Amino acid sequence: MMKDRRLTVLAGPTAVGKTELSIKLAKRLNAEIISADSIQVYKHMDIGSAKISVSEIQGVPHHLIDCLEPTEGFDVALFVSLAKAAIGDIRSRGRLPLIVGGTGFYLHALIYDNDFSDGASDPKYRAKLEREALDPANNLYERLRLIDPASCDAIPPGNMKRVIRALEYHHVTGERISEHNKKEREKKSPYDLRFFVLTLPRDILYERINRRVDIMVEKGLFEETKKLIDLGVKPEMTSMQGLGYKQAYLYLTGACTRDEAIDAIKKETRHFAKRQLTWFRKEKEAVFIDKSCFSSDDEIIDYILSDC
Numbered sequence: 001m002m003k004d005r006r007l008t009v010l011a012g013p014t015a016v017g018k019t020e021l022s023i024k025l026a027k028r029l030n031a032e033i034i035s036a037d038s039i040q041v042y043k044h045m046d047i048g049s050a051k052i053s054v055s056e057i058q059g060v061p062h063h064l065i066d067c068l069e070p071t072e073g074f075d076v077a078l079f080v081s082l083a084k085a086a087i088g089d090i091r092s093r094g095r096l097p098l099i100v101g102g103t104g105f106y107l108h109a110l111i112y113d114n115d116f117s118d119g120a121s122d123p124k125y126r127a128k129l130e131r132e133a134l135d136p137a138n139n140l141y142e143r144l145r146l147i148d149p150a151s152c153d154a155i156p157p158g159n160m161k162r163v164i165r166a167l168e169y170h171h172v173t174g175e176r177i178s179e180h181n182k183k184e185r186e187k188k189s190p191y192d193l194r195f196f197v198l199t200l201p202r203d204i205l206y207e208r209i210n211r212r213v214d215i216m217v218e219k220g221l222f223e224e225t226k227k228l229i230d231l232g233v234k235p236e237m238t239s240m241q242g243l244g245y246k247q248a249y250l251y252l253t254g255a256c257t258r259d260e261a262i263d264a265i266k267k268e269t270r271h272f273a274k275r276q277l278t279w280f281r282k283e284k285e286a287v288f289i290d291k292s293c294f295s296s297d298d299e300i301i302d303y304i305l306s307d308c
Contacts, residue, residue, distance in 0.1 A: 004091060005190065005191050005192045006096060006191070006192045006194070007087070007097060007099065007111065007189075007191035007192065007193050007194070008025075008029065008031065008096065008097075008098050008099070008194045008195075008196075008304075009036075009098075009099045009100075009107060009111060009193070009194065009195045009196065010022050010025060010098065010099070010100045010196050010198070010304075011036075011099075011100075011101060011102060011104065011107055011195070011196070011197045011198070011280060011286070012102060012197050012198035012199060012276075012280075013102055013198075013199070013205060013272075013273035013274075013276040013277055014050075014102055014209065014212075014243075014269060014272060014273050014276065015050075015205065015208040015209045015212045015269075015273070016102075016198045016199065016200055016205060016208070016273075016291070017198065017200075017208075017291060018100055018101070018102070018198060019050075019052050019056065019100075020056070020297065021198070021297045021300060021301070022098065022100040023056065023057070023058050023060050024297055024298070024301055025098065025301050025304060026060045026098050027058075027060065028301055028305060029096050029098060029305075030095055030096060031060075031090075031095060031096040031097065031098035032060065032061040032062070032063065032086075032090045032095050032096075032097060032098065033060060033061070033062045033063065033098050033099075033100050034062075034063045034064055034083050034086045034087065034090075034097055034098070034099050034100070035062060035063065035064045035065050035100060035101055036064075036079070036083070036099050036100065036101025036102070036103050036106050036107050036110070037049065037064075037065075037101045037102065037103055038074060038079070038103050038106065038238075038241075038242070039239065039242035039245075040052075040064075040065050040066075041064055041065065041066075041067050041068050041074055041079075042066070042067075042068050042069070042070045042072075042074070042239045043066045043067075043068065043069055043070065044069075044070055044224075044227065044228060044231065045070055045224070045228070045239060045242070045245070046224065047216050047219045047220055047221050047224045048216060048221050048224060048225070048242055048243075048244035048245045048248070049242060050212065050216070051065065051066075052065070061090075063082075063083075063086040063089075063090075064079070064082055064083065064086060067082070068239075070228055070231065070233045070237065070239035070240075071231070071232060071233055071237060071239070072238075072239075073237075073238050074238050074239075075161065075238070076105060076106050076109045076114075077109075079103075079106045079109070079110070080106075080109050080110050080114070083099070083110050084110070099111075102276050104276060104279035104280055104283075105154075105162075105279070108184070108279075108283065109184075111189050111191060111193055111195065112184060112187045112188075112189050112190075113187070113189070113190050114184050114187075120168070120169050120172045120173050121168065121172065122168055122171060122172050125168055125171050125172075126164060126165075126168045129164045129167055129168065130164060133160050133163075133164065133236070134236065140160065140163050140164065140167060141155075141157045141160075141163055143167065144163050144166050144167055147166075147167070147170050147176065148166060148170060148176040148177060148178050150176065150178035150179075151166045151176065151177055151178045153278075154178070154181075154275070154278075154279065156268075156271075156272065156275065158241060158246060158268075159241055160236070160241070161238060161241065165177070166178075189285065193285055194287075194304075194307055195283065195285045195286045195287065196286070196287050196288075196289055196304055197280045197283075197286045197287065197288050197289065198289050198291055198300075199277065199288055199289065199290050199291065200290065200291050200292055201290075201292055204292065205273060206270050206273075209266065209269050209270055209273060210266050210270075212269075213244070213262065213265050213266045213269060214262075216244060216265075217262060221244055221248055222248050222251065222252065222258070222261075224248075225244075225245055225248035225249055225252060226252055228240070228245070229249070229252065235249050243265060243268055243269050243272055244265050244269075247261045247262075247264045247265045247268070248261060248265075250264075287307065289303065289304070
């Protein structure tokens with residue numbers, strides 16, 4: 001029974017090198033990969049999300065990639081629902097699920113089976129906040145900081161969906177959502193869990209991030225964003241909250257120069273990577289793997305398999 005509950009997670013900050021290593025690991029585990037990425041789930045969003053290419057897949061089945069149109073919503077509850085369905089499908093064929101991604105909030109919700117039926121919702125109040133968010137003068141992020149500073153440490157300022165959710169939760173329950181999330185963190189995973197987090201020294205990681213952004217721009221990030229705008233994607237939509245796209249949108253609409261947009265992408269991505277690592281350090285079952293301490297990916301995989 002525990003074999004059926006086995007779940008391996010390969011996480012880490014953006015640009016740390018999860019994709020190539022995950023393919024090699026999946027082959028060794030006879031696994032299929034479930035993406036835990038909030039942007040790769042969208043069609044037409046390939047460059048800015050660093051989506052795995054057909055040539056990189058090498059025959060390893062992937063799930064939760066190219067599932068939604070960029071005009072559709074996507075949240076943690078939907079992710080967990082889709083991921084659980086994929087886990088069941090993979091196991092039905094006698095293979096193992098390998099969860100790969102850097103969206104810590106999504107990963108945690110899945111591996112600890114968080115409950116999203118708490119009833120803490122007020123659609124009218126949420127709609128009011130969504131209207132207020134359209135006016136920059138209404139700084140909802142700073143409003144949340146006064147109520148729940150711990151949530152502001154975990155939520156990026158641009159992720160208005162989560163900011164609104166935190167404000168709504170407090171409005172309905174009187175409790176800080178950070179306190180609710182802390183209780184969820186204390187739960188035991190129902191899975192036979194193996195949770196690995198890849199890391200690199202900060203200077204190396206930041207250099208990789210800067211180079212990745214340059215490559216995205218060279219491949220056509222701004223042109224890809226223009227196509228999304230032409231498809232009717234609006235800046236407030238979930239898909240456009242992804243790093244790179246929102247800065248490219250500002251450039252394309254004349255709010256900043258091209259160089260300013262590129263610099264902003266690099267800066268915000270570095271900050272995001274720092275927040276990712278902060279999140280993962282709070283995961284009690286995570287095993288950290290500093291890639292710089294190993295001579296090759298194969299050596300890292302041997303280390304991982306020794307615990308699987």
